[in-house]
Amino acid sequence: MHEVSNATEKEHYIEAIEEMASQKTPEWLATLREDAAKRFAERPLPHRKLEAWRFTNVNPIIRNPFQPIAESGVDQLASSDVHPLLYANDWIELVFVDGWYAPKLSRNAGPGGAAKTAGLHEAIAAEDDLVEAHLGHVLGDGGNVFSDLNTALAHDGALVHIPKNVELDRPIHLVFVSSKTATESVIHPRVLVIADANSEATIIESHVSLAGEPRYFSNPVTEIRLNDGARLTRIKVLDEGPQGYHLSTTQVRQDRDSRFDGFTFSMGGPIGRNELNIVFEGEGAECSLRGLTLTEGSRLVDNAISVEHHAAHCNSWIGYKSVLEDKSHSVFCGRVYVAPGAQLTDSNQLNQNLLLSDKATVNTKPQLEIYADDVKCTHGATVGPPPQELVFYFQTRGMSQAMARGILTYGFADEVVNETPLDPVRDRLDRRVFDKYSPK
Numbered sequence: 345m346h347e348v349s350n351a352t353e354k355e356h357y358i359e360a361i362e363e364m365a366s367q368k369t370p371e372w373l374a375t376l377r378e379d380a381a382k383r384f385a386e387r388p389l390p391h392r393k394l395e396a397w398r399f400t401n402v403n404p405i406i407r408n409p410f411q412p413i414a415e416s417g418v419d420q421l422a423s424s425d426v427h428p429l430l431y432a433n434d435w436i437e438l439v440f441v442d443g444w445y446a447p448k449l450s451r452n453a454g455p456g457g458a459a460k461t462a463g464l465h466e467a468i469a470a471e472d473d474l475v476e477a478h479l480g481h482v483l484g485d486g487g488n489v490f491s492d493l494n495t496a497l498a499h500d501g502a503l504v505h506i507p508k509n510v511e512l513d514r515p516i517h518l519v520f521v522s523s524k525t526a527t528e529s530v531i532h533p534r535v536l537v538i539a540d541a542n543s544e545a546t547i548i549e550s551h552v553s554l555a556g557e558p559r560y561f562s563n564p565v566t567e568i569r570l571n572d573g574a575r576l577t578r579i580k581v582l583d584e585g586p587q588g589y590h591l592s593t594t595q596v597r598q599d600r601d602s603r604f605d606g607f608t609f610s611m612g613g614p615i616g617r618n619e620l621n622i623v624f625e626g627e628g629a630e631c632s633l634r635g636l637t638l639t640e641g642s643r644l645v646d647n648a649i650s651v652e653h654h655a656a657h658c659n660s661w662i663g664y665k666s667v668l669e670d671k672s673h674s675v676f677c678g679r680v681y682v683a684p685g686a687q688l689t690d691s692n693q694l695n696q697n698l699l700l701s702d703k704a705t706v707n708t709k710p711q712l713e714i715y716a717d718d719v720k721c722t723h724g725a726t727v728g729p730p731p732q733e734l735v736f737y738f739q740t741r742g743m744s745q746a747m748a749r750g751i752l753t754y755g756f757a758d759e760v761v762n763e764t765p766l767d768p769v770r771d772r773l774d775r776r777v778f779d780k781y782s783p784k
Contacts (some may be wrong), residue, residue, distance in 0.1 A: 417523030
């Protein structure tokens with residue numbers, strides 16, 4: 345019965361894939377898309393009997409026949425429309441509207457300077473060897489049915505290349521904007537980041553909407569390759585519109601002595617899923633992953649984290665927090681895999697959830713899968729309301745219960761915000777958290 349349902353629900357996507365296959369593309373890209381299309385056809389769409397999706401109901405996405413976007417809303421937007429979404433005049437900021445690169449709305453981008461930044465469609469047309477060598481190879485045949493769909497249908501996105509020994513002195517901000525044109529459409533942005541040996545950079549990836557109320561589905565995939573000694577900080581801000589569904593996949597592969605610092609802030613959209621997969625392929629690699637989820641109403645946010653230790657002497661740290669209101673739902677799955685031979689692994693993960701309503705739901709599943717004997721691995725989770733004894737303490741100092749709960753909630757969430765390394769990003773997030781939880 346489910347297979348019949350899947351066939352029906354995939355039908356409009358299969359038609360879009362066939363239409364894409366009829367377009368003229370380089371042979372390597374056509375092969376990449378064809379392989380992804382085969383995997384998409386074979387894999388089931390998510391349902392509650394699949395362990396990875398057991399707590400995440402994406403039927404509102406699957407049962408809506410979202411169509412590939414017919415045209416971009418790039419020409420409908422002016423610089424003044426996107427200016428509030430940007431950060432600083434001297435930053436490299438690439439703007440994408442409905443998945444299409446918008447050079448006129450971007451600033452300081454291009455092949456010049458210490459790093460190469462470009463639209464992915466433009467780079468493919470220019471026969472850029474970097475794209476052919478890396479696109480799809482970082483992700484491999486892993487991922488999920490939606491990342492396969494992205495590979496089969498992605499038409500544009502961002503290319504970022506940080507050359508060997510370059511320490512980029514200004515951040516790169518990738519802004520993915522959904523416009524009114526995206527109504528009832530599906531968007532497949534693609535990001536490819538290559539950090540060569542001993543390079544260093546910071547990238548912000550924002551997913552936002554200027555569309556107001558229209559319903560749409562954003563299905564982004566980000567591939568990151570860190571070569572020996574490379575260091576990358578990536579900040580993702582998920583702030584889709586009130587009817588903007590978001591299912592993302594990020595794959596990071598790290599070579600010897602590389603470091604990845606990831607921050608994920610989820611604050612908008614009815615359903616959001618951040619799948620983040622880290623693979624250590626060289627000794628001495630390490631990652632630090634932090635996240636903050638703010639939910640209200642009936643919103644659902646799912647953070648699915650996987651760190652695979654395939655080499656010795658690697659360190660990983662995962663720390664995710666959620667604040668839930670009303671009937672909202674937060675899902676956390678943190679999987680740490682330690683392969684045979686990955687000795688001297690050091691891994692820690694902690695998921696903390698603050699419930700502001702007794703109708704909110706948390707499903708948390710930190711887990712370890714260890715096949716080496718000389719390791720240090722810990723995991724833990726907490727779920728509960730603001731501590732009543734602290735609320736009472738504040739009340740004895742003359743505060744109202746609402747103010748006491750607001751202060752405690754702000755402090756709980758702001759611990760993650762304060763670790764954000766860029767002042768403009770941190771200040772904007774801090775204001776968002778303060779405005780949300782300060783007593784009115």
